[in-house]
Every structure is written in C-alpha cells, then in structure tokens.
Amino acid sequence: MAAPRPPPLGALGGVVGGSGGAAPAAGAPAGVSMRMFHGESFLGEMEVFPMKRDGEGGLPFPTNEIRVSHFSPASERCPPLAILQTIAPFSVRCKLQTKLTPPNPGLQRLYLTCFNEFKSAVVVVGDEELHLVAMPTKSGKVPCFWCCSARSGLYAASVGMLNLRCLAIVFDLDETLIVANTMKSFEDRIEMLSRRMDVEDDPIRIAGMSAEIKRYIEDKELLKEFIDMDTVTDNGKIVGTQKEEVQPMSGGQERVFRPVIRLPDRNAILTRINPENRDTSVFVKLRPAWEELRSYLTAKGRKRFEVYVCTMAERDYALEMWRLLDPEGNLISPQQLSERVNCVKSGSKKSLQNVFRDRRCHPKMAMVIDDRLNVWDDKDQHRVHVVPAYIPYYAPQAEMANAVPVLCVARNVACNVRGGFFREFDENLLRKVFELYYENGLLDLPYAPDVGDYLVCEDTSFVPGNKDQAPIPEGMRGTEVEKRLNGQSYRWEQREGQQMPSSIRSPDDEGMPIRGTGGVRNIQPNGGSLAITPSVYVTVLQEIGRLCDSKVEFRSTVSSVRSMLFSVEVLFNNEKIGIGVGKTRDEAQVQAAEKALQNLENSYLSSGAPVAGVPKKDSRKSPGRSGNGFLEDATCSDNDISMREPSGSALKLDHSNNVDTLSSIMSLIREHCLEDQHVVFRDEVQNSSPARNEEYHFQVELAGLILGRGVGSDREAAKLLAAEEALKTLKSTTDPQIKKYLRPVRCNG
Incomplete structure (x- = not known):
C-alpha cells in the first residue's frame, strides 16, 4: 500500500513572505520571471528557479515563455513524479511558483487539474517533453511545480504500464524458443556428424553421434514429404496441411495463406x-x-x-517463427508486429535502446530471455536472464530432466522480477514521493527500481557431460530462408574448425559464455539430463510459500573469513525449517533447501500439522504444483516472495544499518551513480599452481574505471569483496574521472 498523498489544496491564495509563494532556499539563485500560457491562453506570471546553483545548462524554456501544449494522460494510482523518477531519474530541471497572489484563475485551474487528477502539464521542446508536476508546498497554498524532462512519448507509454503493474519482456528466437531447419541445413548437419564419426574411435561417442544423425534423418524425411506432397506421415497417420492466414501488418497488404502442419505430440510445426x-x-x-x-x-x-x-534472424523468417509461437496474436497484435519484432544484423550488438526506439518502454522496465549474453550491449546485460541453449537433436531429454523445465524457470524468474520491481516501486518509491514537497531538493528523490536489480545471474560456461565435442549448432540462420526468398542459390559454408557467424554458436566453440540462473551444469549428449541446480529447490520452496501466502527467506553467513564456510538457513514465516553448510553459498543453499523440503514433507506425513501455516495436502504430489513446474493457480501474486541472502562479510559498511547482502550493496552503488552509468563485474579464474586451489578474481568497473577488486576461494566471496571495496571507493573518492559519473553529494543545511 502506498502512503497517503498530501491532502488536496483548497482555494489558492494568501501571501507568504514578499513574493506570495514558497521562498527559495538560502543561497539559491534568483528566480527568472516568465509568462505562462496554455496554448494561446495567458495563465499568469511564474518565477522559475534552476536546480543547479551554478546555472549550468540554463533554464529549459528557449524563448523565456512557458507554453503548455497538453496534459499528460491521467494516472490511476501513480503520481506523475513517481513515473518520471522511474523513466527519467533525477531529471528535475527547475522549479516554478506563481509570482503574484492571488494567482490568475486559469493558472489555479491548471494546477488543481494536475494535482487532483495525477496529470502533468506538458511543454514540448524539440524532441523533449518538459512535464510540470504540481507539488504541495509547506509554506503557502500557491501553485508550485517541479519541471522534469523526459524523452518525447516515453511518459505516455509508461503511465499505463506502471498503473497496470506491467513490465516488458524481450525474447530471442533461435535456440531460445525454437530450432528450425530446412532441407539444406539438415543435410549439412548430417554430413558434418558423419565426418566426425569417420575419424572417431570411441564406440560410445560413435553411438551418440549415430543416434543424433538418426533424429536428424527422421525429421528430414518428414520435411521432404511436406515439400513433395503437402502431407506428413506421423505414427502411421497421414496429416495434411492447413491454410493459415498471415494477418497483414498494415492496411492495403495482400492476404497471405501459408500451408502449415502442426504436430503437437512432437512439439513441431512445418511451414x-x-x-x-x-x-x-x-x-x-x-x-x-x-x-x-x-x-x-x-x-x-x-x-x-x-x-x-529481438533476433539476429532475417525479418520474414523471424515474423513467421513468431507467428507460429503466437498464432492468435495475443502477445503481439498484428498492428504491433512491425515495431515489436526487431532484427539485428549479424555481428551487431543487441540493445534495448534499439528495441524501444519508438519509446514505448524504458530499458529499466524490461527483462530479456536469451540463450546468449555476449550478443547484448554491456549496459543491458544485467537485465538478461540467460537460458541454456535449446538442443533437441543433441540432447532431446535434457529439456525435461530437471524438476522444472527451462521455460518454467524463466516464467518463475519473470514472476519474481515483476514482484520485486513493483514491491520496490510501491513500498519505497511511491511512499517517499507522496511525502515530498515543493521545498525538497533533488537528492530527496527516492531510488527508482531497475529490472536488473532482481535478476541475479552468474557467468557460466557450456561444459559437456563427458569428453564429447560440443554439439553442432542446431537449426539455421534466417539468412538461409531470406536468400531462398530472394531467388538466390544458397551454399552453406561449413568446414571443420571454421568460425561461424555470430548469429549462431560455433560448433567447436566450447567456451562460449552463457549466463543464467538454473543453467546447464552437465549436458549428457543424446538423451542426457540437466543436473538439479539450486534455483530448482528455491523455485519449489517459493511456490509453496506463494501458494500458502507465506514468507520464504534464505539467510546465510560466513562462519569464518579464512575458511569461507557458508551456512544457509531457510525460514518459513520466520520459522526455521532447514539449514545447510558448504564451501560455497550454492552448496549450502542446496543442502538447506533439500532439508527444508524434507521437513515440510515429514510435517505432512507425521502429525498432519502444517508447518508455519502450510495447508495439509496429499504428500504424494509436489506441493503447489500442477505437474509442469508451475503453480496450480496460473496467476502470479503481486506479492511475490523474494530471496534474501546475507553475504556474511566481516567488513562493516558506513551506513545506518549493516548491509550484508550483495544485492543491497549493489543497490547502494547504483544510488551513487547517475542514470545509465551501470556497474559492471569482470571476473577471471586464476590457477597459480597445481598445488593450490582456484582463486576467483573479481573487479567492479564504472565506465571502464576500476572501483574495487576482490579475491576469494569462490565466486561469491570474491564478488562480495569487490562490491564492498567499490562502495567504499564511491563514498570516499576524490578522483574527478569517477566523480563525473556520480550523483552530486547532498549538503546539509
């Protein structure tokens, strides 16, 4: 629940001091008198005060006139300042207050309309919108505004999303949601595997590659039948094509009908x-x-x-692949396809700024689902949830081997991200915005949430379960289809050891960085499995808590800085139900989660008494599951459970409370930094000698400048030490190269 807003102002009037308004702070620059208009209607004289004392940048009104062109869309529950702080943090350019009292009635009406209806008065200056936000004042009932700048159109798009508690999600296609092949790509992969088998001596590897070739050949024969006959024979039954209409993206386009065969039992489509x-x-x-x-x-x-x-595939191919995934247009309507399906040239970086080039969303309000991290711009990588690459021919059973399928984990991640984002928005941002007055300063504005704050991911690498070569990249690039559409002959250039274009993974590139929670630890080829990861146990416990409307917490400490042994406790409604100890936080977390689940199950079976409010259920079923890794109730509560995980560092931070979680430290670091100056972690495993264990080295960078370094026996310890040192650096630095990326230090008085 947001804190109550200040009461609406009554009749405006009264004289405060000599100017009839809220007096500026001592030492503030003198106000500039300007005439204010709504369209062509004169509203009255306003006194304008720049926010920066040195006058840097000047006032935003180019003609020394304030001309309001329109009102922003009305907001149902989010005041304009909260929206602007989310999409354009700390963008207050100046303050405005009426120069004379009583104010002109037109100015009074404009002020009350903005204040009571959660609107802003918009002044358009080039490609920028200046939003005049009506503010209450402590020292007088007079029209007072804060003037905030935002990119044109961004406010109108964001107000609806924030009121509906809606974020944006960006999907990659190939090897993330689908794998697609033509006859040519099937033939190339079969030929490549055959060449590998010819030089292979290990019978186990030969058997694995033979099974993989068999799967390719089976689907290749179905595709050939579809090409020749417009039918396929599936399990002895002949299935014919259905004509599916492709909805035109704009008026005047011809209707197109594609022949399509859907094989739901195979999870496959031919088009x-x-x-x-x-x-x-x-x-x-x-x-x-x-x-x-x-x-x-x-x-x-x-x-x-x-x-x-956002994909590196060609456009016609990408549009058809998405149509197969969303045939009814429930996720993206036909009218939105042209702006919402973004195709990036091979070799270029993906960027949320380009995805939202129409300014329909701010990157801070968007998360990404992709199988690769390094294809995204550095400043967007902390908003990417990386899933294991989809490899149905190399390891067809791997996808369902985990207790929770990969896309179910992605769904739970999205649910938790959305819950965490809007919990921060409601409990911190809205509450503090409602407490602000005209007299407050820029540094009194609260921190705005960022989707990246709730995606906690680690860099991992693809490691095959045995000594097999990494799988051949499955599927094809959209360029293959595009060249055929253009009537060009296509030749798949494939040689052993040759670098593949960046739009697909190289078959021999075993070290391609992949980052993601719940990622693949061991992929057993040809029907192998994915190892159970900590995120699976966490997901199960969170779903139990969500079903029972109970609070789930993970708390951990480091028993000794030297030994770096981690101890993790699981609390269910503040009652301890499991504990684990390990050399890494993940190891301790797995043990704690397993024991917690066992204790919950024992509680069901022994006494029938629920633990901390857990309802009694059939113990033969996974609590709260529908059999596919999701909650039985498909609706995800806005009060999603977040995992709190204290770091246990022995260092004390210069803060009112001891900050002992990495996520809290990162939040503090981001509070020091200006918008779009994101902190980046760099890591490298150092092997000094065979006799010594691995040491993990992390460093924290801001715009290429090193803020802190950390060394530890595991990734979490090194990362935490680096973050703590970085925070100390930000608080004490005198380096002008670093200070230019920081928010100004607040001065008392």
Whole structure:
C-alpha cells in the first residue's frame, strides 16, 4: 500500500513572505520571471528557479515563455513524479511558483487539474517533453511545480504500464524458443556428424553421434514429404496441411495463406515462408513449456508483460517463427508486429535502446530471455536472464530432466522480477514521493527500481557431460530462408574448425559464455539430463510459500573469513525449517533447501500439522504444483516472495544499518551513480599452481574505471569483496574521472 498523498489544496491564495509563494532556499539563485500560457491562453506570471546553483545548462524554456501544449494522460494510482523518477531519474530541471497572489484563475485551474487528477502539464521542446508536476508546498497554498524532462512519448507509454503493474519482456528466437531447419541445413548437419564419426574411435561417442544423425534423418524425411506432397506421415497417420492466414501488418497488404502442419505430440510445426516456393519449407521445433509461459503472460486477460522480439534472424523468417509461437496474436497484435519484432544484423550488438526506439518502454522496465549474453550491449546485460541453449537433436531429454523445465524457470524468474520491481516501486518509491514537497531538493528523490536489480545471474560456461565435442549448432540462420526468398542459390559454408557467424554458436566453440540462473551444469549428449541446480529447490520452496501466502527467506553467513564456510538457513514465516553448510553459498543453499523440503514433507506425513501455516495436502504430489513446474493457480501474486541472502562479510559498511547482502550493496552503488552509468563485474579464474586451489578474481568497473577488486576461494566471496571495496571507493573518492559519473553529494543545511 502506498502512503497517503498530501491532502488536496483548497482555494489558492494568501501571501507568504514578499513574493506570495514558497521562498527559495538560502543561497539559491534568483528566480527568472516568465509568462505562462496554455496554448494561446495567458495563465499568469511564474518565477522559475534552476536546480543547479551554478546555472549550468540554463533554464529549459528557449524563448523565456512557458507554453503548455497538453496534459499528460491521467494516472490511476501513480503520481506523475513517481513515473518520471522511474523513466527519467533525477531529471528535475527547475522549479516554478506563481509570482503574484492571488494567482490568475486559469493558472489555479491548471494546477488543481494536475494535482487532483495525477496529470502533468506538458511543454514540448524539440524532441523533449518538459512535464510540470504540481507539488504541495509547506509554506503557502500557491501553485508550485517541479519541471522534469523526459524523452518525447516515453511518459505516455509508461503511465499505463506502471498503473497496470506491467513490465516488458524481450525474447530471442533461435535456440531460445525454437530450432528450425530446412532441407539444406539438415543435410549439412548430417554430413558434418558423419565426418566426425569417420575419424572417431570411441564406440560410445560413435553411438551418440549415430543416434543424433538418426533424429536428424527422421525429421528430414518428414520435411521432404511436406515439400513433395503437402502431407506428413506421423505414427502411421497421414496429416495434411492447413491454410493459415498471415494477418497483414498494415492496411492495403495482400492476404497471405501459408500451408502449415502442426504436430503437437512432437512439439513441431512445418511451414513454408514463401507459399509459392517449396524450397522455403521449414521444420520447426518449439521449446517445451512454451505454452505454459505464454499462458502466464496472458492469463485471465491480465497483461503482466508487454512482449517484444529481438533476433539476429532475417525479418520474414523471424515474423513467421513468431507467428507460429503466437498464432492468435495475443502477445503481439498484428498492428504491433512491425515495431515489436526487431532484427539485428549479424555481428551487431543487441540493445534495448534499439528495441524501444519508438519509446514505448524504458530499458529499466524490461527483462530479456536469451540463450546468449555476449550478443547484448554491456549496459543491458544485467537485465538478461540467460537460458541454456535449446538442443533437441543433441540432447532431446535434457529439456525435461530437471524438476522444472527451462521455460518454467524463466516464467518463475519473470514472476519474481515483476514482484520485486513493483514491491520496490510501491513500498519505497511511491511512499517517499507522496511525502515530498515543493521545498525538497533533488537528492530527496527516492531510488527508482531497475529490472536488473532482481535478476541475479552468474557467468557460466557450456561444459559437456563427458569428453564429447560440443554439439553442432542446431537449426539455421534466417539468412538461409531470406536468400531462398530472394531467388538466390544458397551454399552453406561449413568446414571443420571454421568460425561461424555470430548469429549462431560455433560448433567447436566450447567456451562460449552463457549466463543464467538454473543453467546447464552437465549436458549428457543424446538423451542426457540437466543436473538439479539450486534455483530448482528455491523455485519449489517459493511456490509453496506463494501458494500458502507465506514468507520464504534464505539467510546465510560466513562462519569464518579464512575458511569461507557458508551456512544457509531457510525460514518459513520466520520459522526455521532447514539449514545447510558448504564451501560455497550454492552448496549450502542446496543442502538447506533439500532439508527444508524434507521437513515440510515429514510435517505432512507425521502429525498432519502444517508447518508455519502450510495447508495439509496429499504428500504424494509436489506441493503447489500442477505437474509442469508451475503453480496450480496460473496467476502470479503481486506479492511475490523474494530471496534474501546475507553475504556474511566481516567488513562493516558506513551506513545506518549493516548491509550484508550483495544485492543491497549493489543497490547502494547504483544510488551513487547517475542514470545509465551501470556497474559492471569482470571476473577471471586464476590457477597459480597445481598445488593450490582456484582463486576467483573479481573487479567492479564504472565506465571502464576500476572501483574495487576482490579475491576469494569462490565466486561469491570474491564478488562480495569487490562490491564492498567499490562502495567504499564511491563514498570516499576524490578522483574527478569517477566523480563525473556520480550523483552530486547532498549538503546539509
């Protein structure tokens, strides 16, 4: 619940001091008198005070006139200042107050309209919008405004999202949600595997590659039948094509009908990009649990996320792949496709700034689902949830081997991110904004949440479960289909050891960095499994808590800085139900989560008495599960449970409370930094000698400048030490190169 806003002002009038308004702070620059208009209607004289004492940048009104062109959309529950602080933090350019009292009635009406209806008065200056936010004042009932700047159109798009508690989610396609092949790409992969088998001596590897080739050949034969006959024979049954209409993205376009065969039992679809060209036929495998993830995004007609696509595939191919994933246009309407499906040239970086080039969302309000991290711009990487690459031919059983499928984990991550973001928005930002007055300063504005604050991911690398070579990249690039659409002959240039274009992973590149929670630890080829990861146990416990409307917390400490032994406790409604100890936080967390789940189960079986309010249920079923890793109730509560994990560092931070979690330290670091100056972690494993254990080295950088370093026996310890040193640096630095990226220090008095 947000704190109550100050009461609406009554009749405006009365004289305060000599100017009839709120007196500026001592030492503040003198106000500049300006005439204010709404359209062509004169409203009255305003006194304008710049926020910066040295006058840097001057006042934002170019003609020394304030011309309001329109009101912003009305907000249901978010005051304009909260919206502006989210999409344009600390963008207050100046303050305005009426020069004479009583004020002109037109100015009084404009002020009350803004104040009571949660609107701002908008002044358009080039590609910028200046939002005049009506503020209450401590020293007089007079019209007073804060003037905040934002990119044109961003406010109008964001107000609806924030009122609906909606964020944005950006999907990659190939190897994230789908794997697609043409006849040519099937043949190339079969040929490559055959060449590998010819030089292989290990019978186990040969058997694995033989099984993989068999899967390729089976689907290749189905695609060939589809090309030749417009039918496929599936389990002895002949299945014919259905003509699916492609909705035009704009008026005047011709209707297009594509021949499509959907094979739900195989989780596969056959389609033809160009209905007139059979060579553009494609066999598409959809990642398991996509329907569950899609249902979460659209459940009960409540929009939780605005959906976008960002891919390195060619456009016609990308549009058809998305149509197969969202055939009814529930996630992206046909009218929005042209602006929401973004195709990036191979070799270029993906960027949220480009995804939202139409300014429909701020990058801070968006998360990404992708199988690769390094294809994203550095400043967006902390907002990326990286999933293991989808490899249905190399390891067809890996996808469902975990207790929670990959896309179910992604759904739970999205749910927790959204819950954490709006919990911070409601409990911190809104509450503090409602307490602000005209007299407050810029540094009194609260920290605005960032999706990246709630995505806690680690860099990992793809490591095969045995000594097999890394899998051949599955599927094809969109360029293959594009060249066929253009009538060009396509030759797949594939040689052993040759570097593949950046739009797909190189078959021999075993060290490609992949980052993600719940990522692959061991992929057993040809039907192997994914190891159970800590995020699975965490997800199960969080779902139990969510089902029972109970609070789940993970608390950890370091028993000794020298030994770096971690102890993790699981609390369920503040009652301890599990504890684990390990050399790393992950190890301790796994033990604690396992014991917590065992204790919950024993509670059901022994006495039937619920633990900390857990309802008695059939112990043969996973608590709160529908069998697919999701909650039985598809609706995710706005009060999602967040995992709190104290770091246990022995160092004390110069703060009113001891900050003992990495996420808290990162929040403090970001509070010191200006907008879009994101802190980056760099890490490297150092092996000094065979006799010594691995040492992990982390350093924290801000715009390429090193803020802190940390060395530890595991990643968490090194990362925490680096973050603590970075925070100390930010608090004490006199380096002008660093200070230019920091928010100004608040002066008392």
